[in-house]
Amino acid sequence: MSTWIDQAIHFIDFEGNRSSGILEFGIATVLGGKITDARTRLCSATGRIHSDETEVHGLSAADVAGSPPFSEEWNTFIALRNSGPLAAHYAGTENGLLKAVWPYPRHSPDFTKPGGQSADWGPWIDTASIYAQLYPALDCGKLETLIERCGLQAELDALAASYCPPQRRRYHAALYDALAGALLLAALARHASIAELTLLQLFSLSTRSGDKRDNLQQQSLF
16 A cells, blocks of 8 residues: 655645735645645735734735736646645645635546545645654644654755745745744654655544544555
């Protein structure tokens, strides 16, 4: 049975909210325990961007004015969903923002059931849940803190220098955060016992719902 590192996983991060719309997206693909691709762009606002939001993500109405809206990325995200599961740090946020634009994708592969089909963006790989269950002693789900405690900051900054626009090499910039989450995921492959997990087992670690976890674990037995 193949392991999760044999499957492309697309780490997603959005800046913005349902009020302003998605203002920036970042995508980092993990395959074979390495980050193999990354992309990002700004997106025009669909609502007001409040000043307190700008203080967090650094994007103003002027910054995103003239950028194509996020809704033009349908083909991009359908292609991602068809080629591998989506991932995020606290995936509920990204899932909610994605579904606010497109409630459902086309019928896509169900990565929990080989050969199956699903009309859903999930299930997602969630590094916040995975790290909370595998490394409870870290006692923190904050992305920046996890990167620091895992000794990955220098590696993240090197990736950012290769992939991120110069002015967006910071936390709360979409691609920087996507790379950070993807690096947390890729770093798991450096531990033999975790690298040998199946994709279904990684999905199981990605949910904190006991019922969902039991269902996924039961599927892994068959």
